[in-house]
Amino acid sequence: MHLLFDIHSQVFSLFFSLLPVNFCDLILIHITPVGEESIITAKSNRQISPQLSSEVHVTQSGRFLYNKLMQLVQQHYSLSSTTVTGIPMKEEQNASSSANYDVELLHSSLAHDDLMKSAHADGLVIPSKEGLPTETVTLKWCTPKSNVVELHYCTSVCRITPVDVNSRPSSCLTNFLLSGRAVMLEQPRKSGNKVISHMLASHGGEIFIHSINTARSLLEDPPSISEGCGGRVTDYRINDFGEFMKESRLAPALSSMITENSQPIKRAQVHLERMSRYWPMVIGETIIFNMASHVDPLPNMIIKDKLDDDDVLECKKAIYHVVGMENRNEPLPITSLGSRGKGPKRDEQYRQMWSELESLIRAHSETSPQHKAVLDCLLECKKPSPEDSKSPKKIPAKEEKMDMDSDQEKTWKELERYEKMTEREKQDMNKSDVAPPPPKRQKIAQDEQLTRNTTGSQSLLAMWTNKIKSVHSKRHIEFAGRLESEGNVAELYQNLKKDDIPSATPEITPLQKKKLN
Structure with a gap:
């Protein structure tokens, strides 16, 4: 075959009317009867010469040969x-x-190029339904359109x-389209969204498949970035990103740059990586850039790639300026987009600002010793002062003061409630005709003693609480069982677990004797 190819090339050089052959792919198919094994093995594509390649296939006859x-x-x-599914047809x-x-x-x-590039082919590509050893793309039949002029922009036919x-x-589909x-x-x-990606139509007696553009057209204006991804961000x-693009744009290399060891494209990539090493995309995610x-x-x-002494001094001045702002307790320009309420406290804002500033400087600290000096200056300014480390008891004193203020506030509320009472309620509260039972008085005395032991000098709130308890104890007669019991717990059905008493006359308890008298 290689010899025939050379002979054809020689003949073509003599007779220009012959069709030239630039490349030949020779495929040999060995066919065997169904069920019979072949003694010839298949061989993959092999390049014989720059103009000739060959491969061998082995298959059985019948349906296998067709596939x-x-x-x-x-x-x-x-x-x-492409497999068109869901075609409605009447039964014969x-x-x-x-x-x-x-x-x-x-x-x-070419008709599936846009579909494969759009990353929506998952689940659409399935094995061939005709039994072929290939794959097919499934598309669903839609309601036919008679007016082709109203169709969308097509990318290929x-x-x-x-x-x-x-x-x-x-046959039915072909006649319908023709x-x-x-x-x-x-x-x-x-998800239920209807995405029409292709169309079948005939032109001049031939049937074509049209690929409809499902994305934005190239003729449309680009989408506004303010719309956000998903409508959320x-x-x-935007303005900072525009400045970032201006500083990172490419330009023709000078002759001095070409003579250097590194290639201009490599230097551009290094510059872009250094510029974007720490670059928040959203305004709400940064403080120092606001x-x-x-x-x-x-x-x-x-x-920068290199810093001199003046640059290091300017960076340190900026750090000292922020330290002065924190000492003067000046507010930071925090954005309130999408936030509700008062937002974080000022101490928390400064903590976030210092953390972000450290992340920015630390990302470039390994560039040169001058960059490392700026980071050391920042870490030195963030160290806690010795006075703050020696006074850790300020916070508990503040909390104790807040508790005392809350107790005083409760006391004044109780006094205001007492002033709003009627004269009858005040008389009932101050009434002391009925003496309380001894156990109850003992209990109140124990509560008072416990309150005095725990709080030291009795506060106005404790005095008022004890007064309320004493008035409530005088408004009812104590339960008889609790009077005879030890403590505040009275045992019910005391004789339930005892044996039956043989005497027919029941024993009279001291309480019953007291009631009979």
Whole structure:
């Protein structure tokens, strides 16, 4: 074969009317009867010369040969398969009923390029329903459209041919399209959204599949970044990103740059990585970039490749300025986009600011010793002072003062409630005609003693509480069982577990004697 190829090339050089052959792919198919094993093994594609390649296939006759030829045709002509599902057709036996059928079509793989690039092909690519050793893309039948002018923008158009030309579903679909109707094909989605990605229509007696653009058209204006991803994020640093792009734009390399060891593209990549090492995308995620007038020129200098002594001094001045702001308790320019309430406290704001400033400087601290000196200055300013470390008891004293203030507030509320009482309520409260039972008095005395022992000098609230308890104890007569019991707990059914008393005359208790007298 290689010799024939050389002879054809020589003949073509003499007769220019012959068709030139630039490349030849020789495919040999060895066919065996069904069920019989072949003694010849298949061989993959092998490059014999720059203009000739060869491969060997082994298959059985009948349906197996058909499948092998379809597979080779798709590979040789770069074809793809589309299966149209859910085609409604009337039954031959019963014209009143209809059933859904599937038809597999072959066309150029160009029709599926946008679908594969959009990352929506998951679940659409399945094995061929015709039994072919290939894959197919499933698209669902939609309501036919008679007016083709109202269709969307198409990106590609390819001719089609049914895989099974003689089947009834393929014949019905072909006749339907040749009559001038158009069929829309949608992607089956689990979410329920209807995405029409392709269309079948005929032009000049030939049937084509049209790829409809499902994304934004190139002729449309780009979407506004203020819309946000999913409609949630709206405070992007748009102006800062514009400045970032200006500082990172590419330009033609000078002659002096070309003579250096490193390539210009490598230096550009290193510069871009250093510029974006710490760069928050959203305004609400940063503090130091919202207070540029207070920390300048530190953010712009720290990202440089080299720093001199003057640059280090300017960075330290910016750090000292922020330290002075914290000592003067000045508020920070915190954005309130999307937040409710008062927001974090001022101490928490400064803590977040120092943490972010340290992250920015630490990201560039390994660049040079000058960058490391700026980080050391920041860490030195963040150290707690000796006075703060020696006075850890200020917070408990403050909490104790707050507790005392709350107790006094409760006392005044009780006094105001007492002043609003009627004269009858005050008389009932101050009434002391009925003497309380001895156990109750003993209990109140114990409570008072416990209160005095725990609180030291009795407060006005304790005095008022004891007064209320004494008045409540005088308004009812104590339970008789509790009077005879020891303590405040009275045992019920005391004789339940005892043996029956043999005497017929029941014993009279001291309480019953007291009631009889």
